[in-house]
Every structure is written in C-alpha cells, then in structure tokens.
Amino acid sequence: MTTMEVVTQQPSVSVASTPEAGPKTKIEVRDFNFFYGENKVLHSIDLVLPEHQVTALIGPSGCGKSTFLRSINRMNDIIPGARGEGLIAIDGQNLYTPGIDVVALRRRVGMVFQKSNPFPKSIYENVAYGLRIGGVNDRRTLDETVERSLQRAAIWDEVKDRLNGSALSLSGGQQQRLCIARALAVDPDVLLMDEPASALDPIATQKIEELVYELKNNYTIVIVTHNMQQAARVSDRTAFFMLGKLVEYDVTRTIFMTPKEKLTEDYITGRFG
C-alpha cells in the first residue's frame, strides 16, 4: 500500500500533534499502519513522544494500544502474519525500514509485560540474562549491573540477601519489579510497559507507579493502562485509542480536564469502555 492510499484513508477524527514545543523528540510515529493477516488493526497513527516523559496509552480493550506498544520494539514480528507499514522512528531511525537489526533494537527498547514473566532461574541470573546473551561474563561487571538494576527497580533491599534464590519465590509485585530490573540491566533508553500493574494489588501497584515516576528521569516510558487514575497519576501525556485509531493525544491534564473530542470525554468519564 502506498503512502498516498493511506493518507486518503485518514480517520475523520482530528489528531492533535505535539502541543507545545519543549523536550526533544524521542519517538516519532508517522502514518503507521498495522495488519494481522488481512486485518488492519492500526490505522494511520501519528504521534510524537518526547524524551524522558511518560506517555500513557489508554482505550477500550481491543483498541490496538497493546499492538501499537509492541510495534515499538517489533515484538509483533513473532506473531504469524503480523505486518507493520509506515514509520516509527527512535532518535530519527525508522524501525520499519528493511534490514533493521531487530535484536539490537530490542536492546535499546526494554519491555515489561502484563503478566510478570521471570525466568525459572535465580534472581541474579534473571537480571544478568540480558548481559550474558550480550557476551558479558565478567563477574564484577555482572555483579555491579545486577545491583544497580535492582536498585533502580526499587527491589534491591528486598532481595539483596537472596540473590541466588529462585525468582519464582518472589511475590507478584516483586516479580514485576524484578522484570523491570531485568529490562533495565541491558541499559535501554526506552521502556515499554504493557499494563504492568494490572495483576497486582493496590500496594504493589503504587510501588510500580512510584517507580515509573522515578524512572522517567532516565528513560522514555510508554505505558499501556486500563486504569484511568493510573494514567492520570503517572503520565505526562496521554494518547486515547479507539478501534485502531488514535482519537486524541495531548498533555495528560488536558486529556482528563478538557478533552477536545467527545469520544475521549465519554471514555474517561466512564460512559463506555
């Protein structure tokens, strides 16, 4: 499909681009379309995500927000028949040009999943995993990185005495923070989070949210959430998706206080979804 064809299929909703000139652009999305087989699930998405900010992706189930998130590190590649077209650029480099090194990309773009998925290995080996596949075997480097990553993920104090214990013996919230530490260990600059707290209790959720707030000083974070309050609490900007289209994208405060679109207002006030 050519660019021209896609432009003519532009959704009728208005798309607000970056509201005010400010921080540097980290991720730029232009006319991005996504297909599962013949099924088009993302329609001409345009977005600009600033560096060191948290962007929340909200919308009803099946709206394409998770698909969009997984397009940013090309995790959708492993789904048979999945195909992206258009532009998603990180630091100006399009991820959807042929010949891009997906493995290298994923080292720059960390991901945290909805269900915590630590490896059935020790806590230490979970965090060291990304380094080991990168060929790092020096004990001191590993030790330092493991400690630093666990500290950044705010779980060091809870696990420092049992680094060789099984990761599966941790609680759900601890496992999720361990997964965050594991992602941080390979030193990415973007962190994608797919409903990272949806399976956690309120206290564990709060810890994750505080962590997100901390992490944005060093990372550009994109977070998918079903929880409106969470989006309002943790994010700087919010993008509202519906039926595979980006309905509205703006500073979080604006989205929640004075949305431009009727659809957005209906959704955040709980009239549907």
Add this chain to the structure above:
Amino acid sequence: MTRGAADKIAITLLGSSVVLILAILVVLIGNIAMHGARQVTWEFITQPPRDGLMAGGIFPAIVGTAALVILMSIAAVPLGVATAIYLHEYTPAEGLSLAWKRFKASKGRPGRKRLFMRAVSALLATITRSAVANLAGVPSIVFGLFGLGFFINFIGRNIDRATQPPGEVLWGQGSLLWAACTLALLTLPTVIVATEEALRTVPQDLREASLALGATQWETIRRVVLPGSLSGILTGGILGISRGAGEVAPILFTGAAYYLPFLPGDVTDQFMHLGYHVLILSTQSPDVEATKPLLYGTVFVLLALTFLLNLAGVVIRTRTRSRLHR
C-alpha cells in the same frame, strides 16, 4: 431400566476392565518374577553361555544390549531433539494452508519472498510431521528389513568397495553400528513427539521475555526453552530408548548373533542381545524343558533393565514437576 441401575452396570463394567488389566499384569510379571528371580545369580549375569546354550549365564547378551542401547541413543536422541526443535520453534505456527494463503494474498507487497519461504517451511514441516506419524506406525520387522537393505547392503557395501581390498567385508555385514542405526530409526518418532510435547510446556511468556531483552531466537532456545524442557525431553528420550531396548525384530538381520565366544570390541562386531537370546532359547533349544530356567532368568533381566529405564524416566518427570510447582 432405571438410571441408578444403568449407573451400577457402567461402574461394574468399567471397574472389571481395570481389574482384568491388573490381573493380566500381575500374572505376567508375577510368573516371570517367581521363576526368573532365583535364576539370577552372580554367575548368571557374569558368565557367558555354556554347553550349547544349555547352561551358563548371559553376560555377553547384557553387554551387547547395553552397547546397542548406548549407540542407538547417540544416534537417535540428538537427531530427534534437533528435528523437534526445528518443527516446534522454527516452522510457521500458522500452518501450511494459512501460510500459503497469506503468500498468495501478498501480491505486489514488499516481503513477498519471506512469505514464500514461510510457506515452503510450513510445507516441509507438514511433510516431516506426517512422515514421523507414519514412521511410528511401521511394523518393527520392516525396520529390520530396511536396515539390512539400506545400511548393510547399500551403505556398508559401498564403504567396503571404497575402503577395503577386493573381497574383504568389514562394513557390509551385520554389526553393532547398523543394528543401532536401525533401532534409532524405530525410536526417532517417539523422541521427536516427546520432545515437541516438552517444548510445548515452556510458556510463550518466557520466549517473549527473552526476545524482548535482545536475545536471538537461538539464544532464547538455548538459554530458556531447552533448560525449561530438558526434563521432559529426557523423560521422553528414556521412554523411547527403553522401548527400543527390548525390540528384537529390527536387529534380527542387522547384527544380532545367537552365540558369540567374544564380547563386541568394535562397532563393526556382531553382538548378543537379551531379547534375541530369549528368542533363540525358546525356539532353537534341543531340550526346551532344560533351558526353561535360563529363559526365565533372561526375560527377568530384560524386564528389569526396561523397568529401570522407565523408572528413571518417571523419577525425572516427577522431580521436575514438583520443582515447577514449588
């Protein structure tokens, strides 16, 4: 008939079939254990047969069986595991028809060559899977004939022609090597199916976690998928091997000897085998009554070895299960 009566009849029928199976097993094993166990003396398992197989022990048959099983495992397990990994991890999950449909629908789009390769790979997987399924249904005597025709008469003779002086036969005859290869073919389907089953138990979550950290697919397989499925692979491998260990038909024409004065010292040597020894004792003996105790003893040892292997498989499986559910 009331529903209650139907229920009682069902329970009686189902229950009695269980009792019947158990009874057969108890009679079978009990009989062998009763007559066989007392034959198993130190002499019986450490001495070769004497007096035209009418006395002595079964030591060469034990050694031959062990050597055969080890060689067979070396051939069957790596090949079977590799095939299963390819089938489960690398071939398109969407299957042949969908892969082909997507290729056809992709006309004029970039990446068409990749979709074509996917369809070819899916075709290959379909062919391999049905070949494996059919292989599992082939009677074992057919494997034996195939081994004779292919390994000995074709491969072996050709090696001889190329490496031996004219008239000399080294590879083109029954031997430990060709018997092990034939038996490996028989065991392959079991190993492949069991390994695929084990790979399926590794959660997709873990593969995604590894890939998302920048691991390649092979790194993910080596560091996450294989360690997570190792016990299942081992269990399946052992069960396949223990089945192969007792098979006689595949080795009839490919290397088993009914009596050898020496132990096999090379893969080109012939060998004695417990299962084959049972066949010989029960059909070739001049005095059937006199060899009966030996026969019981041999069957007992063969059964014990197979049970030990099965037991090892079960132990590995339960151990990992309890580790996973901690």
